[in-house]
Amino acid sequence: MTATVFRDAQRVDPVAATVTRGDLAVVDGAIAEARAIDLADAEIIDCAGKFLAPGIVDIGCKVSEPGERHKESFRSAGRAAAAGGVTTIVTRPDTQPAIDTPEVLEFVTRRANEDAPVHVLPIAALTKARAGREMVEIGFLKDAGAVAFSDCDAVVADNKVFSRCLTYAKSLEALVVAHPQDPVLSAGAAATSGKFAALKGLPAVSPVAERMGLDRDLALVEMTGARYHADQLTTARALARLERAKASGLDVTAGISIHHLTLNELDVGDYRTFFKVKPPLRSEEDRIACVEAVASGLIDVISSMHTPQDEESKRLPFEEAASGAVALETVLPAALRLYHAGQLDLPTLFRALSTNPAARLGLKAGRLAPGAPADLILFDPDAPFVLDRFTLRSKSKNTPFDGARLQGRVLGTWVDGRRVFGGEDA
Amino acid sequence: MSFGATHLLGIETLSPAEIVSLLDLSESYVNLNRRDVKHSEALAGLTQINMFFEASTRTQASFELAGKRLGADVMNLTMQASSIRKGETLIDTAMTLNAMHPDLLVMRHPNSGAVNLLAEKVNCAVVNAGDGRHEHPTQALLDALTIRRAKGRLHRLRIAICGDIAHSRVARSNILLLGKMENRVRLIGPPTLMPSGVADWGVEVFSDMRAGLEGADVVMMLRLQKERMDGAFIPSEREYYHRFGLDAAKLAMAAPDAIVMHPGPMNRGVEIDGTLADDINRSVIQDQVEMGVAVRMAAMDLLARNLRAARQRDGVMV
Numbered sequence: 072m073t074a075t076v077f078r079d080a081q082r083v084d085p086v087a088a089t090v091t092r093g094d095l096a097v098v099d100g101a102i103a104e105a106r107a108i109d110l111a112d113a114e115i116i117d118c119a120g121k122f123l124a125p126g127i128v129d130i131g132c133k134v135s136e137p138g139e140r141h142k143e144s145f146r147s148a149g150r151a152a153a154a155g156g157v158t159t160i161v162t163r164p165d166t167q168p169a170i171d172t173p174e175v176l177e178f179v180t181r182r183a184n185e186d187a188p189v190h191v192l193p194i195a196a197l198t199k200a201r202a203g204r205e206m207v208e209i210g211f212l213k214d215a216g217a218v219a220f221s222d223c224d225a226v227v228a229d230n231k232v233f234s235r236c237l238t239y240a241k242s243l244e245a246l247v248v249a250h251p252q253d254p255v256l257s258a259g260a261a262a263t264s265g266k267f268a269a270l271k272g273l274p275a276v277s278p279v280a281e282r283m284g285l286d287r288d289l290a291l292v293e294m295t296g297a298r299y300h301a302d303q304l305t306t307a308r309a310l311a312r313l314e315r316a317k318a319s320g321l322d323v324t325a326g327i328s329i330h331h332l333t334l335n336e337l338d339v340g341d342y343r344t345f346f347k348v349k350p351p352l353r354s355e356e357d358r359i360a361c362v363e364a365v366a367s368g369l370i371d372v373i374s375s376m377h378t379p380q381d382e383e384s385k386r387l388p389f390e391e392a393a394s395g396a397v398a399l400e401t402v403l404p405a406a407l408r409l410y411h412a413g414q415l416d417l418p419t420l421f422r423a424l425s426t427n428p429a430a431r432l433g434l435k436a437g438r439l440a441p442g443a444p445a446d447l448i449l450f451d452p453d454a455p456f457v458l459d460r461f462t463l464r465s466k467s468k469n470t471p472f473d474g475a476r477l478q479g480r481v482l483g484t485w486v487d488g489r490r491v492f493g494g495e496d497a
Numbered sequence: 498m499s500f501g502a503t504h505l506l507g508i509e510t511l512s513p514a515e516i517v518s519l520l521d522l523s524e525s526y527v528n529l530n531r532r533d534v535k536h537s538e539a540l541a542g543l544t545q546i547n548m549f550f551e552a553s554t555r556t557q558a559s560f561e562l563a564g565k566r567l568g569a570d571v572m573n574l575t576m577q578a579s580s581i582r583k584g585e586t587l588i589d590t591a592m593t594l595n596a597m598h599p600d601l602l603v604m605r606h607p608n609s610g611a612v613n614l615l616a617e618k619v620n621c622a623v624v625n626a627g628d629g630r631h632e633h634p635t636q637a638l639l640d641a642l643t644i645r646r647a648k649g650r651l652h653r654l655r656i657a658i659c660g661d662i663a664h665s666r667v668a669r670s671n672i673l674l675l676g677k678m679e680n681r682v683r684l685i686g687p688p689t690l691m692p693s694g695v696a697d698w699g700v701e702v703f704s705d706m707r708a709g710l711e712g713a714d715v716v717m718m719l720r721l722q723k724e725r726m727d728g729a730f731i732p733s734e735r736e737y738y739h740r741f742g743l744d745a746a747k748l749a750m751a752a753p754d755a756i757v758m759h760p761g762p763m764n765r766g767v768e769i770d771g772t773l774a775d776d777i778n779r780s781v782i783q784d785q786v787e788m789g790v791a792v793r794m795a796a797m798d799l800l801a802r803n804l805r806a807a808r809q810r811d812g813v814m815v
Binding site: 268269271275341383389 | 509586587588606608609610611613614628629630631632663666669692693694695697698
């Protein structure tokens with residue numbers, strides 16, 4: 072038996088919605104009742120009043136294996152995750168080739184377990200090659216460890232195909248993660264339509280396209296009873312639809328990327344391609360509506376939507392540049408902007424970063440309760456720093472927060488009670 | 498002379514004083530261009546490269562003539578034909594040309610913001626000759642000069658811009674410039690050709706052309722691209738001409754001394770009546786072409802002065 076006591080920590084408990092000062096005991100990789108420990112044998116970690124929270128469970132993180140290991144490998148993503156306080160990365164299947172067979176999934180799982188110091192759980196594609204025509208072997212893939220099924224930003228446009236996927240997934244109680252977006256309206260868009268996009272002359276999509284995509288998905292979810300998670304809801308209009316769907320009892324949850332919570336369309340400024348994400352950044356009104364939705368619990372999950380891109384794919388005119396931003400190491404300090412602004416308290420933040428995503432995937436993580444795995448982060452929410460993108464552990468450095476003043480440093484990260492970041496090398 | 502810019506990427510970053518300086522200098526080049534010997538040494542020894550990633554006859558010719566009349570060594574590159582086909586990126590092309598020590602790079606590109614990207618990567622003056630749907634600053638400046646000469650002023654005018662606003666960089670640059678100079682700008686066109694969010698631009702928007710033209714001092718027509726007709730954005734060419742084509746009857750709604758402008762090339766019988774376009778009492782379309790050369794000479798002259806001053810400051814040999 073190995074025992075550890077985290078002494079004198081501000082314990083952030085998202086389930087109880089409290090922050091309390093005290094100790095936390097860990098026995099054999101799981102959180103334990105404090106009294107169960109013989110202190111004489113236990114390793115003592117002095118937290119000195121810093122904050123201890125359940126590690127982040129990140130749904131929708133892209134590791135570029137297979138296919139583009141030069142952008143991100145399991146090793147680099149795992150190190151970035153550990154440094155960023157992410158203890159579980161839930162990987163996207165929009166790789167090359169797509170993760171759409173049990174064989175590719177096994178390759179990914181093996182690579183992940185060899186190289187990444189944190190938990191890695193794969194999402195598999197919903198249709199073969201993410202082409203939106205034929206469904207994947209949902210049963211085999213689920214048996215091989217797929218925690219959810221998604222074609223990512225490739226919307227399954229054919230209603231018949233999508234409804235069959237949902238029906239089949241329902242029979243296996245598999246979770247379908249979708250990108251709610253009308254694929255025709257949003258084709259070719261690099262910005263959200265409005266004054267800014269029009270002045271900059273950028274091809275733009277109306278925010279209505281997100282609501283239309285969600286409307287379609289929710290109608291089919293209602294028809295099939297499938298378990299559904301919208302990867303990113305970023306507009307006030309769509310949130311109204313989500314609220315109604317939840318109230319009517321559908322098995323529906325929704326996420327948002329950290330970038331849509333902390334940045335708006337104006338941040339693109341003079342065609343800065345590191346701010347090009349999918350869906351495009353929204354108006355400030357929509358951003359505020361989304362922050363409120365996280366506070367109220369309407370939006371369940373905050374994700375990094377970590378999307379590594381090399382310099383070449385970003386050093387292009389804005390329309391032609393690739394979408395996406397790396398975020399494993401910035402998701403926490405960026406989220407803490409909302410805490411410092413007084414918009415979200417820490418238990419609410421970690422409910423969306425850890426508890427809800429874990430619960431949606433049926434994991435025991437994301438809580439400080441006895442029996443939960445000791446996936447923990449110790450952090451100082453106040454520590455200020457200026458981000459230099461070349462200090463990131465990710466192979467790709469495409470962060471919109473380069474040069475930004477941020478607050479919040481991870482001091483230590485533990486996975487199953489084992490320290491994977493911090494201490495001597497912090 | 499209050500013109501401090503390193504590049505001319507758009508109207509957005511110019512101050513009213515800079516616009517006036519540039520127009521004032523342009524006047525002197527209008528005079529030069531009307532002389533027998535149309536030559537100055539303002540750009541002598543400097544190299545000007547025109548990179549056009551989109552087909553252009555008149556703008557490219559105008560920039561070429563402007564450079565040559567100022568004594569620059571001018572080279573034209575038609576980019577569709579060359580490296581783009583070989584997969585070279587814009588930045589690589591820019592770096593390659595930059596290594597040849599040009600002093601002025603004039604670029605047109607189909608992507609909004611592409612010229613801004615180029616300007617970050619090279620150490621010479623960059624002139625935007627049109628980027629995507631973003632800006633076309635020299636067009637707005639030549640339009641401003643034409644208006645100022647015809648109307649005697651460039652403020653407190655009612656200016657109607659008609660046609661495909663959504664896809665027009667000419668419209669964006671003109672809206673910005675005319676707004677900065679304190680004019681009342683009206684936009685006229687079918688709603689499918691209006692950019693979204695246009696209501697926030699400080700302009701008045703009309704989908705009824707007659708109402709929009711009422712009392713206008715300047716009527717600026719825009720070219721309607723062929724590919725936008727035939728049901729995609731408007732039902733047909735003939736319906737468009739009926740509702741939004743400028744003819745004598747619609748022009749009668751404008752002020753009696755209103756001038757008619759068009760950036761060219763014109764689609765006669767689509768957005769403008771042919772006879773009206775040729776009416777020397779109303780149309781200043783040929784003046785616009787003439788002003789274009791003068792404005793481009795002035796812009797490149799000012800940029801070259803700033804470039805030389807910066808190089809002298811930094812101790813680079815000039």
